[in-house]
Amino acid sequence: MAHIGDLIAEMLAQYGVDYVFGMPGGQTTALHDGISRRTDRIRHILMRDERNAAYAADAYARLTGKPGICDVTVGPGANLLPAGFLEALNASIPMIGIIGELPLDWLTLKEKGIASQGFDQLSFFKTCSKEAYLVPSVAALPELIRTAFRVATAPRPGPVALIIPHDIFDAEWDEDLLKIAVDDRARQMPYLRSCAPTSEIDKAAALIAKAKRPALVCGGGVHGSDAVEVVTAFADRLQGLVVTSLSGKGSVPETRDYAAGVLNPLGAKAAIDLIKEADLLIWCGSKVSQNTGMNWTLPLAEQATITIDFDPLEHGRTFRPTVALMGDVRETIVALDAALPTLGANPEWAARIAEVKAKSEAEKLVETTSELLPIQPPRLMSEIASRLGDDDIIVSDASFAAGWISGYIPAKRAGRQFLFARGQGGLGYSVPGAIGAAAVRPDARIVTVAGDGAFSYTIGELATQAQYNQRIVNIVINNGKLGWIQLWQELYFNNVQSAVLETQSVKPGYAGAAQALGLLGIYVEKPDEIGPALDRAFAHDGPSVVEVRIDDRATPIHSFKRRLREKTETPYPRPGTVYKLRDWKISPDL
Known part of the structure; x- marks a missing residue:
């Protein structure tokens, strides 16, 4: 007889889910067992960190319109999901987290981890998801799965937490008694369409x-x-x-x-x-x-x-x-x-x-053709842009990377070719996001851009890229600092030094770390090295890391540029400024 893991895997497959991203645990092994019998329709990608499972599922959802599915075990696995859940919630991305839980009748043993790894997961996920459900019985599970897909894809889309107790996961499934069905309207967002009157x-x-x-x-x-x-x-x-x-x-x-x-x-x-x-x-x-x-x-x-x-x-x-x-x-x-x-x-x-555009383009041309040392990021972005194919995908990390990409790599066609983690704007999205993107677009080249600070967050997922031999070029723009914060501290706090990532004599060596994990790693210091390095990486049959040493004074933020150039007061607000909405008003009729 089949078990509940088979029921869940079968419903996911019938909903058109191609991949599940996550980290197995004892409480969720039944799900992985169910997926293992359906690999012709649905696959599991093992991530190195549960937070990154949500980021990979997020990128999958952005490119397909389908809910991104991630799975985690109870406790330490579950408590890492909120970073990705909040990104999806704020950015209106459909996602479903399948979350392990202690057995139903252990309710009194969850407090303070008396039962290993236990805590109040339902209340926890209510704060960071569109909706969260604790499955109360085997009989209720199919309808709650249908509800999760409907809620995730309905306006406005968002993440749904489906918390499944261990005893329900491991229960037997009698297919004759517990029938399953899917709502095909919820396979992809939006669940329903409407029009203004x-x-x-x-x-x-x-x-x-x-x-x-x-x-x-x-x-x-x-x-x-x-x-x-x-x-x-x-x-x-x-x-x-x-x-x-x-x-x-x-x-x-x-x-x-x-x-x-x-x-x-x-x-x-x-x-x-x-x-x-x-x-x-x-x-x-x-x-x-x-x-x-x-x-x-x-x-x-x-x-x-x-x-x-x-x-x-x-x-x-x-x-x-x-x-x-x-x-x-x-x-x-x-x-x-x-x-x-x-x-x-x-x-x-x-x-x-x-x-106005011509004036701006003339200014950008100076930046994109610069031979200055250290390397200016616009020069690097221009070199990347010239090598992108029509179907290639750019995955941006947070902070300055988003500005360099948005300003210097044009969208040559209409479509979702650029993935920006702007729901939360948290560091560490690009490397796991690329894993989700590469899973659904294996014929495309996926290019990530991240600062050294952001890249440090999820460097372990390079092992995942290598394991699945994904066609990903990871660009690390290394300035040895948390660039945004360092300039903020310099301009407004008398040059505080809490955002420096290295000393002058020690370099992190991200290209070297990539090589140690089985990727192609290339280090670039001079402008004339950029082109050959990118050519090698783009031609490589597998994942690579191109680490580029850049100017630590370079910034895409226009107010920072002005302040650095003129050394005068800037209208950009000082730290601690409380943003106050201007008076709510009725906008005029022309």
């Missing part, structure tokens, strides 16, 4: 028709809705400015004349400058976060606004939009496009966009 669509169309300098701000919701094709077609017709959040990069091809890059303090200077000149902002699948909203200085008081989002709570969180379109991004953009009248050409706005 016609009356509001018409109001938005009229507002767009009146605008002289419209701007479209695309967030991660464009990718979550699988809407890049319709959004790009809409943008082509709009012929206004288009910028994106980090998560929204690739919503439209950045080769378009109207596309000005990423709107973020460490994003594109052209995007930051031009967005303030628009008279209408269309926020499309963007929650107008602190970064995309430029510390909530956007929208300006005189700017009219349209918000497109399927979460009703996003239409008025920090400002009241002129028109609120509550609905799925793809369906709503299609309806809005159909409602638009013929839009006339706007040569003045197009010329202004071209002028």
